[in-house]
Amino acid sequence: MYHLIGLLIFSLLFISLFYKNIEKNNILLFIVFSFLFILASVRYNIGTDYIYYSVFFQSVKPLTFHPNYTFPSEYMEPLFMHIVALFKYIISNPIFYFSFWSFITLLFFWLGIKKESSNYILSVFILYCIFYHHYLFNTIRQGVVMGIFIYSVRDILDRNFFKILFISIVSSFIHSSGLFILLAYIISFVKVKSRLTIFGLLFLSIFVWKSGFGEQIFTIFAIKFQNVIPNLYMYVKVFFYDHSLTQISQRLLLLIPLIYYYPILSKDDKFSKLFSIYFFGTLIYFSFGFFGLFITRINMFFRILEILLIPMLYQRIKNNNQKIIVQFCIMIWCFTIMTWLYFKEAYYPFKTIFGNFY
Known part of the structure; x- marks a missing residue:
């Protein structure tokens, strides 16, 4: 299933050789990201951190200002925990929280790719094959911050120091890696x-x-x-x-x-x-x-x-024949890396709230 989805995205990349308007088509980008969001939302017990996060989402109590109020984890960043605790007034089902954080992560990636990528489909293909399963199904907090990082690239390039400082500090309260956004700004010089x-x-x-x-x-x-x-x-x-x-x-x-x-x-x-x-x-x-x-x-x-x-x-690359060769090299690289998913019980078969997919 994992490779089938990758193949569908790759087919769009191949078609873009003959229909150039596909490369930066906003509607197509939105459709692909919507599908990736649905995929992340319906998963069940997929990812090595799934149980850990599921227990956390279940055990968090609705946020109050009572002096005895505590969070069930001392290792998670405060903004992440407070957002979950606030939503606990509305819904308690852990599946909602996996869906919510997937939406936030993909939203920032979508906005960042729209602003900065020279080929939307190729960007999404690499994102799906190399990063999607690691940072939406696993290490959720870092995935959110990585999405914010891509979104903030324009501000790094434009030297918007105070905006980057603000983004970096706020992001670090979701995951400590948010401080790397400020570091990236400094390195860019x-x-x-x-x-x-x-x-x-x-x-x-x-x-x-x-x-x-x-x-x-x-x-x-x-x-x-x-x-x-x-x-x-x-x-x-x-x-x-x-x-x-x-x-x-x-x-x-x-x-x-x-x-x-x-x-x-x-x-x-x-x-x-x-x-x-x-x-x-x-x-x-x-x-x-x-x-x-x-x-x-x-x-x-x-x-x-x-x-x-x-x-x-x-x-x-201007020549289509050369682009075809490069495309297939990228596909082989991405699909080879993605084979690890089939050797991990935490990822295969792909379990959803509707059943298993192979």
Whole structure:
């Protein structure tokens, strides 16, 4: 089922080769996002965090100002918990809350893609295959913030500091990764000068990882601030494992075409700024590769820019035959990655409030 939906979206991308108006068709974009929203809303017990969030949604009491009022979790951010508690006056069914947060996440992605993507269908295809199942079915709070990040790209590019500061602070009360939006704004001022610099920084980051130097810095920082950021120390204790060769290879394969065409693409100020942010995430990912899950989450936050960067590269291709080759390369990459869903009981079969789909 997962690949069938991906194939339907890909078919629109293929058709766009012959009907250019499909590439940035607002109605078509709305229809696809509406379908993705329905899919996320009717799921039942799908995602490794589903039970955790379901228990939380059930146990939250309607918000009151009574001094003895408490939330059932000390690890979730306050704005997220308060919004759920406010809605508890209206409805208590956990399915509503999964649907509500899916709507918020997809709304921001929809608005962001409408504003910034040079090819709506390609952006949605990458979003669905690489990020949708991770951040709408799982790690819900970070998914919301990643949607807000894409929505805020225009303000990052336009240097709207105070608006970005506001967005970043508010987002951090939904998930702490919201602070990365402000970090992305700061990084956007740094421009990578050449491909030689890019390769040099990549090799340096891998050296920091393999030498153990990055591990020492990270561990010291986590222990020193464990009272301030308890989750960080928890990641050090529980999720200490290296990246695999497959993960590293995948990141490098994604970077190769972007680096190869960097001299041409970087003439576009938008690409230059977004690539700086994206590349920073890659350096963090390589440098601290020993804390697999934690660093992967940071990396994925910046990787979401692929839904904008890859279409920018794709739109540079003028020949339809070349575009077909690129499309099928992207499809193979996306569909290969998406196969992991079939090996996780938390995702397959796809369970809904109406029954199972295979």
